[in-house]
Amino acid sequence: MLAEVGYLSLIIAFGISLYAIVAAFIGERNHTESMVRSARNAVLVAFGMVTVSTGALLYALMVEDYTISYVWSVTSPSMPEFYRATALWGSQEGSLLFWSFLMAAFAAAAVVLNWKSHRRLMPGVIVYTMAVLAFFLGVSIWVENPFVRWWLDSGAPEGQQVLQAVFQPAGTVQPTATRLAETANGLNPLLRHFGMAIHPPMLYLGFVGFLIPFAFAMAALASGDLSTNWIKASRRWTLTSWLFLSLGLMLGGRWAYDVLGWGGYWAWDPVENAALLPWLVGTAFLHSVMIQEKRGMLKAWNMALVLGTFSAVIFGTFATRSGLVESVHSFARSGIGVPMFLFWFGVTFISTAMALWRYNQGMLKDEHEFKSLFSRETLFVVNNVVFLAIFFAVFWWSFGAPIVSELFFNKVVTYGEAHFNQYLWPLLLALYVLMGIAPLSAWGYTSVKRFGKAILIPVILSVVSLGVFFMMGMTDVLSLVGYWIVLLAGWVAIYETYRGFMARQKIHNENPLQTVAALLQRNPRRYGGYLIHLGVTIIGIGIIGSTVYQAETQQTLETGESLEIGGYTLTYHRLDTGLVSSDGRIIDRATLTLSRNGREIDVISPRRDFFPESEMNTMTIADAHSSLENDFYVLLVGWEEISTQRATFKVYINPLINLVWWGGIVLIVGTLAASWPHAILPVRVRETMRKGREQ
Amino acid sequence: MRLKIVLLSILIALLATLPALAQDTPPIDPDVDTSGITDDQVNAIANQLYCPVCENIPLDTCGTLACEDWRQEIRAMLAGGMSEEAIIDNFVRRFGDRVVSSPRDPFISAMSIITPWLVALFAAGFAIVHVMKWNQSRSETPVADSGKDKNSTENNRNSYMEQLEKDLAGK
Numbered sequence A: 001m002l003a004e005v006g007y008l009s010l011i012i013a014f015g016i017s018l019y020a021i022v023a024a025f026i027g028e029r030n031h032t033e034s035m036v037r038s039a040r041n042a043v044l045v046a047f048g049m050v051t052v053s054t055g056a057l058l059y060a061l062m063v064e065d066y067t068i069s070y071v072w073s074v075t076s077p078s079m080p081e082f083y084r085a086t087a088l089w090g091s092q093e094g095s096l097l098f099w100s101f102l103m104a105a106f107a108a109a110a111v112v113l114n115w116k117s118h119r120r121l122m123p124g125v126i127v128y129t130m131a132v133l134a135f136f137l138g139v140s141i142w143v144e145n146p147f148v149r150w151w152l153d154s155g156a157p158e159g160q161q162v163l164q165a166v167f168q169p170a171g172t173v174q175p176t177a178t179r180l181a182e183t184a185n186g187l188n189p190l191l192r193h194f195g196m197a198i199h200p201p202m203l204y205l206g207f208v209g210f211l212i213p214f215a216f217a218m219a220a221l222a223s224g225d226l227s228t229n230w231i232k233a234s235r236r237w238t239l240t241s242w243l244f245l246s247l248g249l250m251l252g253g254r255w256a257y258d259v260l261g262w263g264g265y266w267a268w269d270p271v272e273n274a275a276l277l278p279w280l281v282g283t284a285f286l287h288s289v290m291i292q293e294k295r296g297m298l299k300a301w302n303m304a305l306v307l308g309t310f311s312a313v314i315f316g317t318f319a320t321r322s323g324l325v326e327s328v329h330s331f332a333r334s335g336i337g338v339p340m341f342l343f344w345f346g347v348t349f350i351s352t353a354m355a356l357w358r359y360n361q362g363m364l365k366d367e368h369e370f371k372s373l374f375s376r377e378t379l380f381v382v383n384n385v386v387f388l389a390i391f392f393a394v395f396w397w398s399f400g401a402p403i404v405s406e407l408f409f410n411k412v413v414t415y416g417e418a419h420f421n422q423y424l425w426p427l428l429l430a431l432y433v434l435m436g437i438a439p440l441s442a443w444g445y446t447s448v449k450r451f452g453k454a455i456l457i458p459v460i461l462s463v464v465s466l467g468v469f470f471m472m473g474m475t476d477v478l479s480l481v482g483y484w485i486v487l488l489a490g491w492v493a494i495y496e497t498y499r500g501f502m503a504r505q506k507i508h509n510e511n512p513l514q515t516v517a518a519l520l521q522r523n524p525r526r527y528g529g530y531l532i533h534l535g536v537t538i539i540g541i542g543i544i545g546s547t548v549y550q551a552e553t554q555q556t557l558e559t560g561e562s563l564e565i566g567g568y569t570l571t572y573h574r575l576d577t578g579l580v581s582s583d584g585r586i587i588d589r590a591t592l593t594l595s596r597n598g599r600e601i602d603v604i605s606p607r608r609d610f611f612p613e614s615e616m617n618t619m620t621i622a623d624a625h626s627s628l629e630n631d632f633y634v635l636l637v638g639w640e641e642i643s644t645q646r647a648t649f650k651v652y653i654n655p656l657i658n659l660v661w662w663g664g665i666v667l668i669v670g671t672l673a674a675s676w677p678h679a680i681l682p683v684r685v686r687e688t689m690r691k692g693r694e695q
Numbered sequence B: 001m002r003l004k005i006v007l008l009s010i011l012i013a014l015l016a017t018l019p020a021l022a023q024d025t026p027p028i029d030p031d032v033d034t035s036g037i038t039d040d041q042v043n044a045i046a047n048q049l050y051c052p053v054c055e056n057i058p059l060d061t062c063g064t065l066a067c068e069d070w071r072q073e074i075r076a077m078l079a080g081g082m083s084e085e086a087i088i089d090n091f092v093r094r095f096g097d098r099v100v101s102s103p104r105d106p107f108i109s110a111m112s113i114i115t116p117w118l119v120a121l122f123a124a125g126f127a128i129v130h131v132m133k134w135n136q137s138r139s140e141t142p143v144a145d146s147g148k149d150k151n152s153t154e155n156n157r158n159s160y161m162e163q164l165e166k167d168l169a170g171k
Helices: A002-030 A033-062 A069-074 A081-089 A092-114 A119-142 A177-183 A194-209 A211-223 A229-260 A270-295 A299-322 A337-360 A376-409 A417-440 A448-471 A477-507 A512-522 A524-548 A658-675 A683-694 B002-024 B039-046 B065-079 B084-095 B106-140 B153-169
Strands: A149-152 A162-165 A551-558 A562-565 A568-580 A586-596 A599-604 A607-610 A618-621 A623-626 A630-639 A646-655
Touching (some): A002 A119, A033 A069, A033 A081, A069 A149, A229 A658, A299 A337, A376 B106, A417 B106, A551 B039, A562 A646, A568 A630, A599 A630, A618 A630
Antiparallel strands (some): A551 A646, A607 A618
16 A cells, blocks of 8 residues: 555655646746645645655555565664664665755755745756756656555566566565565665764755755746846755765765774765765855855856766766665665666756857856956956866766776776765865965955055964974974965864954944854854854864874784784773674674773773674774774674684774864854845834934 | 697696686685684775775675675685785775775776866965955955945954944844
8 A cells, every 4th residue: 555655655756746837837937826835736736746655655664665665675573663764765766865855855845945935946956956856856767666466476487586666567466464574674874873864964955855845046047137137046045055065075075984883984986975076066156155244246157067067966876876886885786777867868968058048049158257366256266276176176076087997998996985085185275275265365455565464464374383393293294384384274263253242242232142143143144154164164173183193003812912002002802793683783892992191081892793683793892082182993803713812903093083073063063154044124114224324 | 839839838828827817716715714813803904995895885784795705805814824915906806896986997096086186276276366366456456345444443443342242232
């Protein structure tokens, strides 16, 4: 019953999406208001139907309906309810349905929230959001159906007796519930982590959210309304998507650090990079769009960036799910490669063609010219060049070069972490340089004298704080250069905020918290932006510390024996094997104590989890002693088969690594501050304020 | 006589392929004493290699039995006196460029490194040309809608600061 409900809802949602496209198109063309309204209602109904379908699958997972093949492949009777729910996105079919659900939700929200304010663009927005939704629903219906069920045909030849279909084929019976439950696979152990409950939804929200700015841009191109309307309409959607994507990337890093057991958080794996690519183009857009809003410039460029961001989203989805480049995330591979590739190509080709069409008509021409070579506009253009250079380098080493090498030279090559770290750092540092100087430059023109005066104090503060890093033992020259540039960017953000704070304090007699709130309320983009820059600075300090100054050792210890590293002493006490957890895992756990300067500071318990029912069945779970200074990260590598007296441990000391997570939190807070909707004051109040300013 | 020639040819061919065969197998002496080689020495090399079976997982962290065997091979090679470079070369010869983080093939390596920089240079050049063009057209034609401040360079310079002060004052 659940399979029928879910599947039929999907088909209805698909049909309604197609109807919405046609109704919006005809309504706009014939200026028939009722048709456009009907299209809007169809968007809402399509969202409702996808919700029913997703709900049916979720319910099937919760009640363990193993007759549905997807449920059978990602859950098992021993799995706790929490992971049964997260199994919704635990494999290809379910995650694609969940993706469609989020996409339908975004489309419905965009239509409802922007209906009055951007009515003219709405038919176009409906056409493009529903076209993309219809594609993904079509993939779920015809290629990756999450509602197919198991059937047994006893009359078929050996090896062909097990069938998969939504509806019962003639002459078949359903396998018994007991048999299905006994053989159920269970969720991939890598996904049985709290981070996996949040990381994929955040990433999907980020990916899917970029559909709305894309749809607004396409609607603007189609309608010819290429004023700043589409930019205003899509700005908050872009920031929201960017926020979710940033959160998804950071949670992914944290999950890798906790679960994959290699002591790091970002390996430049192609699947990680597939998620980073739209983030890079999206970040470039968030900067350059300010130039269009303030100065009416870079219209064509901004259009290209919005279209490019969505193209990168679809490419990332295609690359991740088709197995284009093999990686640790390969569980998501399937046969959807060709339709996804064609869709990506179609989206990119059509959007590029429409942008070129309008460009040739002169509708994407700038309203102003650059006033000076040294201005905020110029620095933002340079910022965009650097972002795109990083984008291309990451794309090339993750996908371009490996594909070219395999196709034309018959050589399978890998571009690993060392390669990225070796060649990308100049571009990353260039971004920090721009982050430091761009906020001090003015729109239009900046004199060198004024700029020098503005940057003096941040330079002094950064040199002083660099001294602190030097005193802490960070003496590698290149890393100190990196630290100085990163610190300068951070101090500029802090100093500019401080100046704003003090200026307001001089004028208004209010408490400091009120001042901070007032600054954020009056100019959320500026001060939210400074918070984001501060977050990126903190992340940069963490990355340099944990990359350049990481220490590691691997040693085999007898019980009672210790190893020494970085001023710490780690003593091995015992290994408990064969502990059975409530979810069926078999756990082997070591107990060690960590001491510093002769004082015990923590008990460390790295472990190995064994999942008997899974194919990928062993997980090495690290344990760490965390402080702001560093993480003391321990892995249980192995032990002697006949005794637990000797065990091997791998230890990493990751200096300042926690700043990566703290910086991420600051970045999220900054993005929330920058995108928080502020109340629109009544006309009377705004008029009074305007008069006050004129006096 | 003919048989002798055939046998001699086979022998010569085998001798000629011997160095190549030697390169394709790990030069491990099963009796070599590996007790003096630490895990850290092994991992320092394994960290520069990728698991030939599981994609994108460094050899020092891969948990499969095959990788454990390859780490033991590295240990034996180190004990046998091979250098770090020779060990990595041996793995590349046996498993291809996929086991190192940058391809060793000079052409592919050059192509992979130069291409992004060329694109970046092209993008930078494109941006510079456009900014110069904008700047040039500004000097030739006064900007139409900047009349309110075109005669006031000082106003231009201070516009950012004035806007900042206004915003901060909340007026």
